[in-house]
Amino acid sequence: MTVTAEPVVSDEQRRVTVVSWKAPVIFAIFTVLFALLPLLAPREGETTFRLSAGEAFFTVPDVVLPATATAWIAVVLLAAATVFAVIRVRARRGIPLWLVIVWVAVLMIGFLAWAAAGSTLPMIGLLGGALALATPLIFGALGGVIGERAGVVNIAIEAQLLAGAFSAAVAASLAGTPWAGLVAAMVAGMLVALVLGVFTITYFVDQVIVGVVLNVLVIGLTTFLF
Structure with missing residues (x-):
């Protein structure tokens, strides 16, 4: 009598998490560099973020932020995000995408508030110009991705x-x-x-x-x- 052993196939899916110190290191470096701005060159005044254009259908109130205080608050939030990223990597867990998005947004708001102290930033115009300038770069990046997929x-x-x-x-x-x-x-x-x-x-x-x-x-x- 011959007994044939059949392999047992499990339907359980395994998730592979890529753990890298790249994001925490980048977070730490740019957080330190950004902290040097309000530390070495504090700027007085307030920064006005204009969130609507003059011909807009409805008007969004302007956001006025103190330049130096906003920069320091951004430094604290960036440092907290960096510590959180370090903790996740030490626990062998990946960096979530939302953390990167929040970190970049806080960095940009803090830098703009510090750089434009005493003036008004037309955010609609800035975002529109950034989108127009980024369009050819996006097409080039997509072409590079397609080329990489083709070897x-x-x-x-x-x-x-x-x-x-x-x-x-x-x-x-x-x-x-x-x-x-x-x-x-x-x-x-x-x-x-x-x-x-x-x-x-x-x-x-x-x-x-x-x-x-x-x-x-x-x-x-x-x-x-x-």
């Missing part, structure tokens, strides 16, 4: 963005239509990617080296042509 280390994203922007400006100015600039930007980005692909795939050159070289090449070329 390509694309360091030449900056070169693609710069070549596309320069080509778009020239083509749109010559043709008098933004659509020509859009096509020129796509062609310029593809040409930079083609050079990267030829050197890395055909000639087996290191992807990182080719990407850095293309960044320097496009920066110098566009500057010269400008």
Whole structure:
């Protein structure tokens, strides 16, 4: 009589938590650096955060904060968040995303309150400008993520963005239509990617080296042509 042992498969899912000291170290360094601002250069006055534009449908009251006091309160909150992060890492637990978001928000509010003492900050304009400036960086980051998923280390994203922007400006100015600039930007980005692909795939050159070289090449070329 033969007895066959079958493996027992458990349906229980195991969670793997990545524990790293990177976040607590960064928290501690920037907390100390930020604490030096109100300590070495205290600023008198109040900072007004304007939360609505003049043509808004409804008006949100301005928030007025004392500059130095707000900075010190932010230092205390940042230090508390840093200690909490250290405790979690020592307990072999990961850093939650909400803690990072709260830490960054407190740092920005404290820094803006200290830097703009005695003046008014139009928050709608600042957020709109930040979003506009961050848009190309977000697209570049998404392109880098897609490249990484495909197994390509694309360091030449900056070169693609710069070549596309320069080509778009020239083509749109010559043709008098933004659509020509859009096509020129796509062609310029593809040409930079083609050079990267030829050197890395055909000639087996290191992807990182080719990407850095293309960044320097496009920066110098566009500057010269400008």
